[in-house]
Amino acid sequence: MMRLLKTCIAISAVALGAAIAATMPARAQLQIDVTQGVVEPMPVAVTDFLSSDNVGAEISQVIEANLRRSGLFAPIARNAFIERISNPDVAPRFNDWTVINAQALVTGRVSQEADGRLRAEYRLWDTFSGSQVVGEQYFANRQNWRRIAHIISDSIYENLTGESGYFDTRIVYVDESGPKNQRVKRLAIMDQDGANQRTLTDGNSIVLTPRFSPTRQEITYMSYEGGTPQVYLLQIETGQRELVGNFPGMTFAPRFSPEGQRIVMSLLRDDGNSNIYSMDLRSRSTTRLTSSNAIDTSPTYSPDGQRVAFTSDRGGRPHIYVMGADGSNPNRISFGDGSYSTPVWSPRGDLIAFTKQSGGQFQIGVMRTDGSGERILTTGYLQEGPTWAPNGRVIMFFREASGAAGPSLHSIDLTGRNEQRIPTPNFGSDPAWSPLLE
Amino acid sequence: MRRIAAITRSPLIVAFVAGLALAGCASKQTPNNAADLGLGGGAGSGIAATPGSSQDFTVNVGDRIFFDTDSTVIRADAQQTLQRQAQWLNQYRQYGITMEGHADERGTREYNLALSARRAAAARDYLVSQGVQSNRVRTISYGKERPVAVCDDISCWSQNRRAVTVIDGAGS
Numbered sequence A: 001m002m003r004l005l006k007t008c009i010a011i012s013a014v015a016l017g018a019a020i021a022a023t024m025p026a027r028a029q030l031q032i033d034v035t036q037g038v039v040e041p042m043p044v045a046v047t048d049f050l051s052s053d054n055v056g057a058e059i060s061q062v063i064e065a066n067l068r069r070s071g072l073f074a075p076i077a078r079n080a081f082i083e084r085i086s087n088p089d090v091a092p093r094f095n096d097w098t099v100i101n102a103q104a105l106v107t108g109r110v111s112q113e114a115d116g117r118l119r120a121e122y123r124l125w126d127t128f129s130g131s132q133v134v135g136e137q138y139f140a141n142r143q144n145w146r147r148i149a150h151i152i153s154d155s156i157y158e159n160l161t162g163e164s165g166y167f168d169t170r171i172v173y174v175d176e177s178g179p180k181n182q183r184v185k186r187l188a189i190m191d192q193d194g195a196n197q198r199t200l201t202d203g204n205s206i207v208l209t210p211r212f213s214p215t216r217q218e219i220t221y222m223s224y225e226g227g228t229p230q231v232y233l234l235q236i237e238t239g240q241r242e243l244v245g246n247f248p249g250m251t252f253a254p255r256f257s258p259e260g261q262r263i264v265m266s267l268l269r270d271d272g273n274s275n276i277y278s279m280d281l282r283s284r285s286t287t288r289l290t291s292s293n294a295i296d297t298s299p300t301y302s303p304d305g306q307r308v309a310f311t312s313d314r315g316g317r318p319h320i321y322v323m324g325a326d327g328s329n330p331n332r333i334s335f336g337d338g339s340y341s342t343p344v345w346s347p348r349g350d351l352i353a354f355t356k357q358s359g360g361q362f363q364i365g366v367m368r369t370d371g372s373g374e375r376i377l378t379t380g381y382l383q384e385g386p387t388w389a390p391n392g393r394v395i396m397f398f399r400e401a402s403g404a405a406g407p408s409l410h411s412i413d414l415t416g417r418n419e420q421r422i423p424t425p426n427f428g429s430d431p432a433w434s435p436l437l438e
Numbered sequence B: 001m002r003r004i005a006a007i008t009r010s011p012l013i014v015a016f017v018a019g020l021a022l023a024g025c026a027s028k029q030t031p032n033n034a035a036d037l038g039l040g041g042g043a044g045s046g047i048a049a050t051p052g053s054s055q056d057f058t059v060n061v062g063d064r065i066f067f068d069t070d071s072t073v074i075r076a077d078a079q080q081t082l083q084r085q086a087q088w089l090n091q092y093r094q095y096g097i098t099m100e101g102h103a104d105e106r107g108t109r110e111y112n113l114a115l116s117a118r119r120a121a122a123a124r125d126y127l128v129s130q131g132v133q134s135n136r137v138r139t140i141s142y143g144k145e146r147p148v149a150v151c152d153d154i155s156c157w158s159q160n161r162r163a164v165t166v167i168d169g170a171g172s
Helices: A055-070 A094-098 A142-161 B054-061 B076-091 B109-129 B154-160
Strands: A013-015 A042-046 A073-075 A104-112 A118-126 A131-140 A170-177 A184-191 A207-212 A218-223 A230-235 A241-243 A251-256 A262-268 A274-280 A286-288 A296-301 A307-312 A319-324 A339-345 A351-358 A361-368 A375-380 A382-388 A394-400 A408-413 A419-422 A427-433 B064-066 B097-101 B137-141 B162-167
Touching: A042 A055, A055 A073, A055 A104, A055 A142, A104 A142, A118 A142, A131 A142, A170 A207, A184 A207, A207 A251, A207 B109, A218 A251, A230 A262, A251 A296, A251 B109, A262 A296, A262 B109, A274 A296, A274 A307, A296 B109, A307 A339, A319 A339, A339 A382, A339 B109, A351 A382, A361 A382, A361 A394, A375 A382, A375 A394, A375 A408, A394 A427, A408 A427, B054 B076, B054 B162, B064 B076, B076 B109, B097 B109, B109 B137, B109 B162
Parallel strands: A042 A073, A042 A104, A207 A427, A230 A251, A296 A339, A382 A427, B097 B137
Antiparallel strands: A013 A131, A104 A118, A118 A131, A170 A184, A170 A427, A207 A218, A218 A230, A230 A241, A251 A262, A262 A274, A274 A286, A296 A307, A307 A319, A339 A351, A351 A361, A361 A375, A382 A394, A394 A408, A408 A419, B064 B162, B097 B162
């Protein structure tokens, strides 16, 4: 029923550049330092890619929207453009672009191959140094034109920031409809910009907390479909579902290990307390990581797989703890006022995102993995469920305003300055960001 | 924005090769959702219910107890309700029950699943301490997924922090 994007796309990138000898070797001087918190986004000009139909313009618009949403770039309005690009193989008139303050210029062309595939060529120019930063071309089936735009966006982001991008990614989340006391929940998946929406479950059972495998087109989530709420695996490509483990009670709060071979989750004990277990998906062997007479939940691996952060109320209120991946040496790392929960380890390994409840408000924040350097990024009536973009620079979460009929998805960058709403057709909650697609 | 140290990039070669049980606590009902709760059939004190029926349990015994914020302690008023429940269940031994644990929305999703599981276990354990056989009681945790009262203040939250005793076969 579902088709893996990867199977129906054959994108290859080939370097462009030799066509313009004057710019070789490329020597770009253009770079944004994303770690400093960009106050002034870089002005860029994204021109319509030349094509015989409107797919070139559409690709340009998706690229422009991606760059704008990142908060690092300020695309310049097209009616300010002076030069009209008619041959993307020739160097542009750089003065025409510097005079409108475009520091970077994106040009391109889309054509159709004999076999029907789209061929997209793009070049990124440093207008002030008058040089080509990068030139690449991609081939893909026409229905995957948005992926071409996202891959080009990632290339631009990477070349101008020195960091990997996050545009060629997807979000799995919970689509919510109906009144609050009879809410229908379905797993749904979409591109990171809200395009290509699709539901993955039928809504007959409550489904919660989907999470992407870091290595496969696979999701783990919790569902009430079997009577006892438990953790399942779902193959996105085939729709095949599978119960994880053979546990007597409720299992919940699943998350993959970094190499994708284990799932760590909570198991409810008969006495009403919850402990953390990990399960090897190949051998099906389980390891108990905590055994406190408390609530231990929301486990998340460090990217090196050596440690697990989790929520526990063993000290009274819910707080964040870090232990070895074998359950050794649990240490509390959150010490501020209020409650801390939903830790999520950054894919870069440097930070843990969390939800904090304090003063009747919910906050999304980050702290270092030893608990120092706590920073609150956003505060509101109800917001929770942070998930990291694969480059560790942006966090998505869900929010419900006081009195609102339902929640919506939002992203915020690590500076806390650039917040964006992610469009969904219905209410949305429990987002989980995929790794970069392949 | 600064233009800083030059980076050199040669051309890249990249290959991408339940409806809830009948509400028994009439004083706690909110008008906006009585219909949603399936209260059509005449719940409320003063309505005659066949002794030993699930309606009898809901109307005359009370099917739910409430908790304080982030607490799983069985309050004094809840103890009275659970004592009545145990009495009734010890009289009508043909029923199994499902103890549902619930939380309000003022907590994060996974923690609330665990919290409401603990509430269900605490209520079950109280019934068992009153002589109800433990193998008659199944528990399930709903976290904050099934509120009965919908608003954004304590009048609703206090109703949603609950454990509901559902007579099996009575429809949940």
